[in-house]
Amino acid sequence: MSFKGRDVVSIREFSRQDIEHILDVAREMLPIAEGKKKSNMLGSHVLSTFFYEPSTRTRLSFQSAICRLGGRYIGFADPNVTSMKKGETLADTAKMAEAYSDAMVLRHPHEGSARLAAEFCSKPVINAGDGAGQHPTQTMLDLFTLREELGAIDGKTIAMVGDLKYGRTVHSLSYALAMFGAKLIFVAPKELQMPKEIIDRLNAQGAELKNTTKLDDAVKEASALYVTRIQKERFPDPNEYQRVAGTYQVNAELLKCADDKLIVMHPLPRVTEISPDVDATKHAMYFKQAFYGVPVRMALLALVLGEVD
Amino acid sequence: MSFKGRDVVSIREFSRQDIEHILDVAREMLPIAEGKKKSNMLGSHVLSTFFYEPSTRTRLSFQSAICRLGGRYIGFADPNVTSMKKGETLADTAKMAEAYSDAMVLRHPHEGSARLAAEFCSKPVINAGDGAGQHPTQTMLDLFTLREELGAIDGKTIAMVGDLKYGRTVHSLSYALAMFGAKLIFVAPKELQMPKEIIDRLNAQGAELKNTTKLDDAVKEASALYVTRIQKERFPDPNEYQRVAGTYQVNAELLKCADDKLIVMHPLPRVTEISPDVDATKHAMYFKQAFYGVPVRMALLALVLGEVD
Amino acid sequence: MSFKGRDVVSIREFSRQDIEHILDVAREMLPIAEGKKKSNMLGSHVLSTFFYEPSTRTRLSFQSAICRLGGRYIGFADPNVTSMKKGETLADTAKMAEAYSDAMVLRHPHEGSARLAAEFCSKPVINAGDGAGQHPTQTMLDLFTLREELGAIDGKTIAMVGDLKYGRTVHSLSYALAMFGAKLIFVAPKELQMPKEIIDRLNAQGAELKNTTKLDDAVKEASALYVTRIQKERFPDPNEYQRVAGTYQVNAELLKCADDKLIVMHPLPRVTEISPDVDATKHAMYFKQAFYGVPVRMALLALVLGEVD
Numbered sequence: 001m002s003f004k005g006r007d008v009v010s011i012r013e014f015s016r017q018d019i020e021h022i023l024d025v026a027r028e029m030l031p032i033a034e035g036k037k038k039s040n041m042l043g044s045h046v047l048s049t050f051f052y053e054p055s056t057r058t059r060l061s062f063q064s065a066i067c068r069l070g071g072r073y074i075g076f077a078d079p080n081v082t083s084m085k086k087g088e089t090l091a092d093t094a095k096m097a098e099a100y101s102d103a104m105v106l107r108h109p110h111e112g113s114a115r116l117a118a119e120f121c122s123k124p125v126i127n128a129g130d131g132a133g134q135h136p137t138q139t140m141l142d143l144f145t146l147r148e149e150l151g152a153i154d155g156k157t158i159a160m161v162g163d164l165k166y167g168r169t170v171h172s173l174s175y176a177l178a179m180f181g182a183k184l185i186f187v188a189p190k191e192l193q194m195p196k197e198i199i200d201r202l203n204a205q206g207a208e209l210k211n212t213t214k215l216d217d218a219v220k221e222a223s224a225l226y227v228t229r230i231q232k233e234r235f236p237d238p239n240e241y242q243r244v245a246g247t248y249q250v251n252a253e254l255l256k257c258a259d260d261k262l263i264v265m266h267p268l269p270r271v272t273e274i275s276p277d278v279d280a281t282k283h284a285m286y287f288k289q290a291f292y293g294v295p296v297r298m299a300l301l302a303l304v305l306g307e308v309d
Numbered sequence: 310m311s312f313k314g315r316d317v318v319s320i321r322e323f324s325r326q327d328i329e330h331i332l333d334v335a336r337e338m339l340p341i342a343e344g345k346k347k348s349n350m351l352g353s354h355v356l357s358t359f360f361y362e363p364s365t366r367t368r369l370s371f372q373s374a375i376c377r378l379g380g381r382y383i384g385f386a387d388p389n390v391t392s393m394k395k396g397e398t399l400a401d402t403a404k405m406a407e408a409y410s411d412a413m414v415l416r417h418p419h420e421g422s423a424r425l426a427a428e429f430c431s432k433p434v435i436n437a438g439d440g441a442g443q444h445p446t447q448t449m450l451d452l453f454t455l456r457e458e459l460g461a462i463d464g465k466t467i468a469m470v471g472d473l474k475y476g477r478t479v480h481s482l483s484y485a486l487a488m489f490g491a492k493l494i495f496v497a498p499k500e501l502q503m504p505k506e507i508i509d510r511l512n513a514q515g516a517e518l519k520n521t522t523k524l525d526d527a528v529k530e531a532s533a534l535y536v537t538r539i540q541k542e543r544f545p546d547p548n549e550y551q552r553v554a555g556t557y558q559v560n561a562e563l564l565k566c567a568d569d570k571l572i573v574m575h576p577l578p579r580v581t582e583i584s585p586d587v588d589a590t591k592h593a594m595y596f597k598q599a600f601y602g603v604p605v606r607m608a609l610l611a612l613v614l615g616e617v618d
Numbered sequence: 619m620s621f622k623g624r625d626v627v628s629i630r631e632f633s634r635q636d637i638e639h640i641l642d643v644a645r646e647m648l649p650i651a652e653g654k655k656k657s658n659m660l661g662s663h664v665l666s667t668f669f670y671e672p673s674t675r676t677r678l679s680f681q682s683a684i685c686r687l688g689g690r691y692i693g694f695a696d697p698n699v700t701s702m703k704k705g706e707t708l709a710d711t712a713k714m715a716e717a718y719s720d721a722m723v724l725r726h727p728h729e730g731s732a733r734l735a736a737e738f739c740s741k742p743v744i745n746a747g748d749g750a751g752q753h754p755t756q757t758m759l760d761l762f763t764l765r766e767e768l769g770a771i772d773g774k775t776i777a778m779v780g781d782l783k784y785g786r787t788v789h790s791l792s793y794a795l796a797m798f799g800a801k802l803i804f805v806a807p808k809e810l811q812m813p814k815e816i817i818d819r820l821n822a823q824g825a826e827l828k829n830t831t832k833l834d835d836a837v838k839e840a841s842a843l844y845v846t847r848i849q850k851e852r853f854p855d856p857n858e859y860q861r862v863a864g865t866y867q868v869n870a871e872l873l874k875c876a877d878d879k880l881i882v883m884h885p886l887p888r889v890t891e892i893s894p895d896v897d898a899t900k901h902a903m904y905f906k907q908a909f910y911g912v913p914v915r916m917a918l919l920a921l922v923l924g925e926v927d
Contacts, residue, residue: 035354056390060383099912373718602717
């Protein structure tokens with residue numbers, strides 16, 4: 001199992017063994033990510049970070065990852081400074097990343113973009129989110145957080161809260177968690193429940209699932225709450241949005257009935273779905289989760305660039 | 310007196326001894342800033358440069374500073390590529406800088422932003438200008454310029470020219486100059502004179518002050534002219550703006566009556582307040598002053614990151 | 619012949635011997651540009667990349683070039699994040715690049731900008747395109763591609779196709795090719811033929827020239843096709859544009875009658891002027907040509923920064 005030269009387009013292309021290896025390497029990266037240990041492992045490497053839509057956390061954590069390992073990055077954070085305006089295709093842009101760098105990190109609003117780029121770019125392509133499609137490194141850092149903070153994933157109960165219908169993050173993550181043997185609770189308003197085709201697939205995987213609309217039940221039972229943003233735009237009626245957003249907000253009061261070791265996660269940015277009063281509790285894990293994006297992306301870069309096995 | 314881990318939010322939090330130490334370290338940085346000497350002092354460090362409004366000079370000189378010392382930077386120059394649009398708070402963005410880097414340089418249009426970010430980010434936060442508030446590294450590089458070019462600041466006469474009412478730069482600088490024992494001349498049109506509360510505070514500091522509306526008197530007396538931009542927007546009547554801008558323009562003709570060693574400073578960018586015919590005179594110090602921003606920021610970064618004492 | 623400190627404003631300031639030396643150095647850079655060999659040749663250097671208009675390929679290849687040699691870059695890709703809006707002159711911006719870095723790469727919409735910047739900036743200024751003016755590093759990488767791929771330039775027949783009237787690239791390149799002893803075929807619709815003053819100058823150089831409107835004739839005769847974009851905006855009548863664009867499109871069918879070794883070049887980005895079905899043929903050289911921008915720019919940077927002779 002060599003990762004050298006491999007594309008990272010979808011979490012589905014990675015076996016449990018693959019992912020565990022990535023997370024093992026990520027753990028070794030921790031002291032470097034924290035700035036406590038120096039490294040020049042990717043010292044001669046250049047990374048392309050091509051972001052066709054804003055995504056501060058993903059972009060900056062990839063850039064931090066290559067920098068912490070002694071490498072450098074080139075790219076753009078805004079498609080308006082690129083040749084896209086002149087009508088250049090994504091395929092030609094992918095050839096540019098191939099010519100100027102050792103790997104390409106791509107964020108694009110259209111599903112399938114990363115797959116297409118990977119076909120044209122002979123260097124490794126890492127999908128940093130392609131619209132309604134995949135965001136595999138987010139799933140990997142979520143798994144890393146759970147493994148580090150809960151000690152294991154097998155047999156743990158993870159509750160996913162919020163917009164489970166449109167939330168790309170929770171679809172990929174639920175697939176991966178099932179593969180790792182976790183039990184899943186889906187907590188969502190009727191309008192935003194997990195799509196039937198995803199439920200069917202999880203059942204086919206043999207996953208242990210539960211659906212509920214009640215957040216407090218889930219809080220009592222879970223080892224981790226994975227909260228996602230409920231977007232205003234999903235609701236034709238603004239009052240209905242207000243009601244739902246209020247019902248599914250995680251706050252310090254709600255967490256009083258939780259297990260002492262419950263961790264609260266969120267892919268960030270958050271708006272109102274987690275109250276700031278949670279930040280000071282021992283449950284808040286979302287900032288550390290964001291930090292874990294750095295060692296996980298360091299591990300992936302080092303692996304696909306062939307600098308670790 | 311250790312600087313390691315310290316925030317740099319306001320010049321008022323730094324004693325004269327503190328600032329002199331920073332300027333001493335900055336002097337040692339000079340050959341590295343000039344590209345004459347190599348350094349890898351900050352070789353394993355990553356700096357966040359988060360700029361919520363355009364500021365080329367400040368941004369690029371911080372980035373040059375970290376690069377000259379072997380480090381790397383991540384960040385943005387335009388808030389439109391960030392999660393601010395999705396409603397993320399500055400507090401959460403500060404936690405992101407904490408997770409991905411070793412220190413945060415923040416430019417923000419709102420006063421108090423740097424203080425707020427420093428509360429949430431456990432890594433050092435450096436204020437690179439927060440609206441009508443503070444811009445402490447500008448003050449430090451102004452002091453460095455004066456000390457290097459005049460030999461000392463004590464007992465020297467510094468004339469500040471232009472918009473003294475709204476100019477954030479001159480408020481902080483006049484406070485610091487008084488602390489260093491300089492004499493101050495304030496040269497401004499009636500509409501833009503130094504606010505009374507600042508004058509009162511300077512008097513309480515025991516500063517030697519003089520107010521005038523006449524630029525040529527000040528030119529004869531001063532060791533340094535510190536010129537600032539007069540903004541059109543301050544004048545309801547465009548003709549009045551034209552008249553004032555003309556009266557307070559520094560040009561080669563005006564400088565004929567100046568002392569040979571008079572230096573002319575400006576925080577830049579300038580528009581018409583210093584005529585280009587001054588550039589070729591021995592008085593022009595503003596470009597070198599801009600350069601001095603690099604060694605001063607190198608010193609600060611090295612100090613707060615704990616790589617020099 | 620030392621390059622140290624030299625500005626790179628126009629290809630006309632470089633003798634054939636100069637250019638050949640640059641291309642020789644570029645060849646030595648190839649394994650570093652490919653990521654096969656590490657280098658820290660420009661390890662202590664900071665490059666300013668100031669781009670006043672979008673130009674992904676040129677910007678990223680300069681940044682890749684400095685990174686591959688261990689250096690770092692600062693700058694902007696979008697003038698909206700700069701002080702230009704506050705009314706700062708290009709001359710003052712050039713002084714900023716001088717203060718914060720070791721060399722300045724400038725892209726600007728106005729002809730003559732690079733010359734002006736070079737007058738004010740004491741560090742080397744490299745023109746990365748100034749409107750209708752020059753783009754000398756593009757010409758150098760075009761020459762490098764021809765020399766590497768055809769073995770030599772002397773005596774070879776190069777056909778230039780497309781917009782020869784407004785295309786800055788082809789004007790500079792035809793001058794340089796004539797200097798290198800190539801034969802030139804100009805293939806363009808009547809509306810977009812090579813301007814008379816350029817033809818006159820080439821004749822004065824003693825160049826061997828041919829004009830035609832027929833693409834297939836040129837294909838049979840040439841060792842290289844240099845294709846450029848025909849811009850819609852040049853045609854008042856959109857139907858006329860469609861007809862012309864169709865007639866001068868290079869596609870796989872057309873290339874069936876070409877010599878086996880014919881190479882097809884393009885400065886990129888392309889839109890429809892080269893059909894994607896050419897990409898898979900042995901003739902397609904435009905992606906490799908784009909890659910060659912990296913070693914050529916590495917060579918130039920190393921030369922003007924005085925790190926190679």
